Amino acid sequence: MPSTPRNRLGDLERAVMEELWTTHEAHPDGLTVREVHDRIGLERGLAYTTLMTVLDRMSKKGLVDRERDGRAWRYTPASSRAELTSETLHHTLGELAGDTRRTALLHFLDESTPEEIDELRAALAELEARNSAGTRATTST
Secondary structure (H helix, E strand, C coil): CCCCHHHCCCHHHHHHHHHHHHHCCCCCCCECHHHHHHHHHHHHCCCHHHHHHHHHHHHHHCCEEEEEECCEEEEEECCCHHHHHHHHHHHHHHCCCHHHHHHHHHHHHHCCCHHHHHHHHHHHHHHHHHHHHHHHHHHCC
16 A cells, blocks of 8 residues: 555644644634644744644645635544544555564554453454444345
């Protein structure tokens, strides 16, 4: 799978996405560049124009959606944190072939806590239950 800019977040892009994700419920129409700057730009010592450029590039990468609001743009996350994380994991694993992918997964699991392993088991059980229910639904019709 070729590398795409969408699944590679830089430090500032990650900070912007975190801000958009955490404020999305309170601000479903999104945030302006000024609002993002006031929330993360000031504490990082960033110029307004830096965040304006970053958000514009993130829009072009498909990471954020933007909509005109008067003279400003309002930015919202194009996908949820879980969706983007899943896409990134699939991309990373997709770059690996056969045994290398399995070895990477084993290393990941070796470094996981018992709680994380329990979460993975629960997620697999949920997926199997959904797939089983979907199979029953299609065979009974």
